[in-house]
Amino acid sequence: MSLIQETGMKATTNVPSSTSMPIDASGDPVNLERFDGGSLAVQEITMSFGPLKVLHGVSFEVAQGEVVCIIGPSGSGKSTALRCMNRLEQPTGGDILLDGESTLTMSADLLRQRVGMVFQQFNLFPHRTVLDNMTLPLRRVKKLSKEVAREWALAGLAQVGLSDKATYRPVQLSGGQQQRVAIARALAMRPEAMLFDEATSALDPELVKGVLSLMADLAQRGMTMAVVTHEMGFARRAAHRVVFMDQGQVVEDGPPDQIFDDPQSPRLKAFLAEVL
Amino acid sequence: MSLIQETGMKATTNVPSSTSMPIDASGDPVNLERFDGGSLAVQEITMSFGPLKVLHGVSFEVAQGEVVCIIGPSGSGKSTALRCMNRLEQPTGGDILLDGESTLTMSADLLRQRVGMVFQQFNLFPHRTVLDNMTLPLRRVKKLSKEVAREWALAGLAQVGLSDKATYRPVQLSGGQQQRVAIARALAMRPEAMLFDEATSALDPELVKGVLSLMADLAQRGMTMAVVTHEMGFARRAAHRVVFMDQGQVVEDGPPDQIFDDPQSPRLKAFLAEVL
Amino acid sequence: ASSDTSAPVAASLAAISAVAAPASPAASISAGPSSAQASAAPGSAAAVPAVTTQTPGTLLVGTVSDGKPNAYLENNQWKGFDLDLITAIAKDIGLKVEFRAIDFSALFPAVSSGRFDIGAASSAGTVERQKIVGFSKGYLIGYLGVLTKKTSGITNAASTAGKRIGLLQGSIQEAYAKRDFPKATVVEFPDSNSGVAALESGTIDGYFLDYVAGQPYTKQHTDLVEPISVPAFDLPAAFPIAKSNTGLIAAVNAAMVTEVKNGTYLRLYKQYFPGIPVPGQLPPYALPTS
Amino acid sequence: MNNFLETFFNWTYIKQVIPDLLATGLKNTIILAVSSSILGFVLAMVLAVMGLSARWYIRLPARIFTDVFRGLPAILTILVLGQGLAPLGMRMFGPSPYPLAILALALITAAYTGEILRAGIQSVEKGQLEGARALGMTRGSAMLLVVIPQGVRRVLPSLVNQFIAVIKDSSLVYFLGLVASEREIFRIGQDTAVTTANLSPLVAAGILYLLMTIPLTHLINFIDKRLREGRPHPVAEPLVVLDGEAAPDQPVLMPMERH
Amino acid sequence: MNNFLETFFNWTYIKQVIPDLLATGLKNTIILAVSSSILGFVLAMVLAVMGLSARWYIRLPARIFTDVFRGLPAILTILVLGQGLAPLGMRMFGPSPYPLAILALALITAAYTGEILRAGIQSVEKGQLEGARALGMTRGSAMLLVVIPQGVRRVLPSLVNQFIAVIKDSSLVYFLGLVASEREIFRIGQDTAVTTANLSPLVAAGILYLLMTIPLTHLINFIDKRLREGRPHPVAEPLVVLDGEAAPDQPVLMPMERH
Numbered sequence A, B: 001m002s003l004i005q006e007t008g009m010k011a012t013t014n015v016p017s018s019t020s021m022p023i024d025a026s027g028d029p030v031n032l033e034r035f036d037g038g039s040l041a042v043q044e045i046t047m048s049f050g051p052l053k054v055l056h057g058v059s060f061e062v063a064q065g066e067v068v069c070i071i072g073p074s075g076s077g078k079s080t081a082l083r084c085m086n087r088l089e090q091p092t093g094g095d096i097l098l099d100g101e102s103t104l105t106m107s108a109d110l111l112r113q114r115v116g117m118v119f120q121q122f123n124l125f126p127h128r129t130v131l132d133n134m135t136l137p138l139r140r141v142k143k144l145s146k147e148v149a150r151e152w153a154l155a156g157l158a159q160v161g162l163s164d165k166a167t168y169r170p171v172q173l174s175g176g177q178q179q180r181v182a183i184a185r186a187l188a189m190r191p192e193a194m195l196f197d198e199a200t201s202a203l204d205p206e207l208v209k210g211v212l213s214l215m216a217d218l219a220q221r222g223m224t225m226a227v228v229t230h231e232m233g234f235a236r237r238a239a240h241r242v243v244f245m246d247q248g249q250v251v252e253d254g255p256p257d258q259i260f261d262d263p264q265s266p267r268l269k270a271f272l273a274e275v276l
Numbered sequence C: 001a002s003s004d005t006s007a008p009v010a011a012s013l014a015a016i017s018a019v020a021a022p023a024s025p026a027a028s029i030s031a032g033p034s035s036a037q038a039s040a041a042p043g044s045a046a047a048v049p050a051v052t053t054q055t056p057g058t059l060l061v062g063t064v065s066d067g068k069p070n071a072y073l074e075n076n077q078w079k080g081f082d083l084d085l086i087t088a089i090a091k092d093i094g095l096k097v098e099f100r101a102i103d104f105s106a107l108f109p110a111v112s113s114g115r116f117d118i119g120a121a122s123s124a125g126t127v128e129r130q131k132i133v134g135f136s137k138g139y140l141i142g143y144l145g146v147l148t149k150k151t152s153g154i155t156n157a158a159s160t161a162g163k164r165i166g167l168l169q170g171s172i173q174e175a176y177a178k179r180d181f182p183k184a185t186v187v188e189f190p191d192s193n194s195g196v197a198a199l200e201s202g203t204i205d206g207y208f209l210d211y212v213a214g215q216p217y218t219k220q221h222t223d224l225v226e227p228i229s230v231p232a233f234d235l236p237a238a239f240p241i242a243k244s245n246t247g248l249i250a251a252v253n254a255a256m257v258t259e260v261k262n263g264t265y266l267r268l269y270k271q272y273f274p275g276i277p278v279p280g281q282l283p284p285y286a287l288p289t290s
Numbered sequence D, E: 001m002n003n004f005l006e007t008f009f010n011w012t013y014i015k016q017v018i019p020d021l022l023a024t025g026l027k028n029t030i031i032l033a034v035s036s037s038i039l040g041f042v043l044a045m046v047l048a049v050m051g052l053s054a055r056w057y058i059r060l061p062a063r064i065f066t067d068v069f070r071g072l073p074a075i076l077t078i079l080v081l082g083q084g085l086a087p088l089g090m091r092m093f094g095p096s097p098y099p100l101a102i103l104a105l106a107l108i109t110a111a112y113t114g115e116i117l118r119a120g121i122q123s124v125e126k127g128q129l130e131g132a133r134a135l136g137m138t139r140g141s142a143m144l145l146v147v148i149p150q151g152v153r154r155v156l157p158s159l160v161n162q163f164i165a166v167i168k169d170s171s172l173v174y175f176l177g178l179v180a181s182e183r184e185i186f187r188i189g190q191d192t193a194v195t196t197a198n199l200s201p202l203v204a205a206g207i208l209y210l211l212m213t214i215p216l217t218h219l220i221n222f223i224d225k226r227l228r229e230g231r232p233h234p235v236a237e238p239l240v241v242l243d244g245e246a247a248p249d250q251p252v253l254m255p256m257e258r259h
């Protein structure tokens, strides 16, 4: 049984994406609900900022319903690779496929409806309340009515324990609260795949574990996820597969047990030697 | 022997605060250098944002040369307590002593020269290059000459492995790189005490360990440090003492072994149960 | 009011001296230019009020730089009937002139506060204005004209009924338009160029201005004519001078008489207003009184 | 000194001009300023968005428009437009110079306002647009709902500046010729100043301007502050309590078994 | 139409006015606009900083100054100051109206610019001031070196607006009385328009304004862009290599034993 059922909560993700009906409060079994997750395939992408090459042919795949954690030293290009995956950066070479279709040629708006993202800097809208941060994309992109959007939003906030902050402005929240709003906001859009950039960097252990369980639940229900993280404990627990990047390249790629317990490359060995 | 000697680096902190001479490149033994660290005592401080009370009488002490880690759930008031310690927030009650002297009545500028801070959001100056971010306070506050400030700054950047980014703007850096610049910038001011708010949230394990060793080194040389963190591994390794906050109060306070291995309060027990 | 303009020179002289220089009897005028000249120099006769100017020896004249043909700048030279006349008058008094151009609306305040010794911008000495600032006697009466398109159907005063007639804001045309074209709609403009441009573009049917000033436009714009001319004899142009500067008022009035007598006035009149009938009566003219 | 007071603060003349100022001038000033500001603002927004385009052939016309209408003296723009389009204007709106004056004023203020808005929008962090677009919002609605509102807020005081400038520029409609009932505040002040040879009516006009602009400024500042800081105190109670919801600040995300 | 062209674009008259415009007008316009802009900017900065003070008795005078000098018609301010201070001006500077006109224009532009700057400074995130102050910088130098430069950059286009407005407002010096050689661009255009009974000289003045303002705008835009984005490509090489420094992006912070 999933976390969400245990706590008696309605998850935002509980609402079929095909309907704009209010959330049914009677409590459908959560696991009846499945995401129509899409697989992601990053193929030999390269990327430069001016003269600075930051990605030198990066390839990895995220199967449908799989959680892939991307780890690696600072500046190794993890964020850049993630940003390429929903076209916030345009790769200079290579391709990225969503369910086999090239994302570089499809409409960026459609791509982003299908592939959600949570940023390292959260990017909440400071001029709107927390609730409005949630409802704005629901109404605009999902075209929900005001009431339905509000219900979805409140459910999403409740899911991250922030119902009482609905009328706050983002600046009035602590770092961890902001990050949770950002996660809730992206999830409320019910994408097929999610990209998390340091999704737990501002969270305390309780919340980290909460996010972990949320991801597990989402994955079980079919959502594809790529997660950049520098918390090895998190990667080990959350990931089906771990990608280790260094200097703009994928150095190793494998299941967590293999990556953490049996690293092959000296670079990864050195990296993991530092984990506290 | 300290890290800094091992790597053959000149640390910024290697320069006596009483002199504005360029860094001596011949390599004085680092451990000859001591900080004139000051103890911090937080006494029953209270603090509200409008009607919302966020600190309900928080007390803890940081002895000279001691590293105290503050842990606790999101929104428990950790950042707020830290901000009170260099007067970015004005407590509504209680007192904070630096070397026995009330910080609430001393000049805020002087206080902040003595107590440095690294922010959760870094607060780098986006309109200046990385190098200028470092030299600006050195020249203005420490009144160093242009050349000396530049040498200190480059040494500080080298210490965090970012010499090659000196001419970059902050937006051109990755998250971890920004955080390292923020740390280097604060340390270059050679304060008596340092406050770190999630000082390692954007850092990968290698860098976290680097910061850890840096703190150890600083502490050995007499610097007082209060560190808010949600990485329990880090707290355990870095702290002489750990303060656990919840809902605006200090719930437990003790050496890391006691806090992590023998928690007393049910709240802390529950909190630690979640650590991955 | 018309009785004022038709009054003999002597009578109007008396009337003006009563208004502008009540403290000094007619004797001050009969004392003539020589006396004024003397008063500019130290040790003048006690009975005659002294001619005082901002800078001794210089008459600072406030004027406008866009008042052709009365006061304007051409190739950085001051020109115009009013300016040449005041130059001659000043010379008579023993002063040299210095011109400063200013917006018309600021001219009277600048004169009444003494920043300029005198104004020369074809300003009418209306009753209203006399409350604030002193005036010399009138030095110019003339004809006003209506500039119109050949095709407009405006040929005389009566045919302006129902038409839009433009004029310069603050000018004496305002008063005459009320009297002579009571059925026309009056449209105000800040300068004649924009008025004529409006005439050309068809937003007004006629533009009411100084007859002489209208002539260059008929040459520039071949479709324009100036069929109506209206005598404007009861609101003569006069030089504004600070009320308190009675000496200067008297001296200017006296010198004006001299310049009429010695023929300078007529010479300037013919130079600047070619082809315009010379009024039967030469200045000084009396100003209206309430 | 006395003369100075007499020139600028003669109560008789001030009293004399007040009825006209209020009955005629105020109405006309408001008509001119408000309608050209609204039209100008809409145009300015288009210019600002065009000016921020990545494509040079979209930026270029906006740039030229801005440079020309901002650089030319307002009087000239009003004259050229007013006279150039007069035949058309006559046919469409009759002899009143207002429609063309409003158009000219709108073009001028649009040139200035466009630059103000562009600066404001440009100063919003890139992350905001990215944040909105990553949620699937189109570039249009991301700009409209996320970036532009923040950008506009940052330049509210400059927009107030510009509105006040339009209020005053509206007096230039005079260059197109006005009948008495079409005169706005400043013109009435100036007319009366010329007929009375005294500047007090102009001072009266100035005071009326202040009575219009000062309350407006303070209203906008208040709104600005409110928008910046939110309501004085955030509502501390939960907005709604969902069934079985955890207590505030007690995250409900709980651990689950490894899948 | 032909008539329209004849009125506004008659090459003969344009040619005729050009020497005067360049020899006299340009110089005077630049003197007036530049000196009042500099003075005004300094004053505006003071107003902006006062306006951001936490203490009401510091904010209030700035607020009043801004409201009055922004709200009053520029002509009135110039007249009141020019006439009111004329005796003093005479004694200090002689008969030239320039000093008083520059003062008046500076006060007016300061009122507008102060609001622009306040908005810019206010829009800089609180974290920037906190970041600088936490490093021990005084409020003064934190504002001066960190907050204000960022704030000013955000409103550069509005500042250009304001400078252009001053260039044009400088023509109001006419209200204080000018000798021929003191006339600026617009006045020369207007005067020549009268002597030639044609508006083309005014168009020539307008074009000269454009020749002044357009290059300025583009220069500032270029600087703005450069400041925003830094040099096109950051220098990728390390600035200096310290003795024994680790390779780039290889952090030299290495683990050490638990103390």
Ligand SMILES: Nc1ncnc2c1ncn2[C@@H]1O[C@H](COP(=O)(O)OP(=O)(O)OP(=O)(O)O)[C@@H](O)[C@H]1O
Pocket (backbone or CB within 6 Å): A171, A172, A173, A174, A175, A176, A177, A202, A204, B049, B052, B054, B072, B073, B074, B075, B076, B077, B078, B079, B080, B081
């Ligand atoms: N400017 C503000 N206005 C109103 N409330 C605020 C403001 N800043 C913080 N708060 C509230 O104060 C409480 C404590 O915030 P604080 O930032 O100190 O938490 P924290 O312990 O640092 O949390 P985290 O680990 O998530 O950073 C939170 O509930 C937050 O919503």
Ligand SMILES: Nc1ncnc2c1ncn2[C@@H]1O[C@H](COP(=O)(O)OP(=O)(O)OP(=O)(O)O)[C@@H](O)[C@H]1O
Pocket (backbone or CB within 6 Å): A049, A052, A054, A072, A073, A074, A075, A076, A077, A078, A079, A080, A081, B171, B172, B173, B174, B175, B176, B177, B202, B204
């Ligand atoms: N806008 C930019 N302009 C120039 N260089 C950039 C820009 N953004 C990132 N970089 C550079 O690209 C490299 C990779 O950055 P990226 O943000 O992808 O790293 P990362 O792996 O996410 O690091 P971290 O763990 O520190 O967040 C870095 O060296 C960084 O300096």
Ligand SMILES: [Mg+2]
Pocket (backbone or CB within 6 Å): A078, A079, A080, A120, A197, B174, B175, B176
């Ligand atoms: Mg990153």
Ligand SMILES: [Mg+2]
Pocket (backbone or CB within 6 Å): A174, A175, A176, B078, B079, B080, B120, B197
């Ligand atoms: Mg915090």
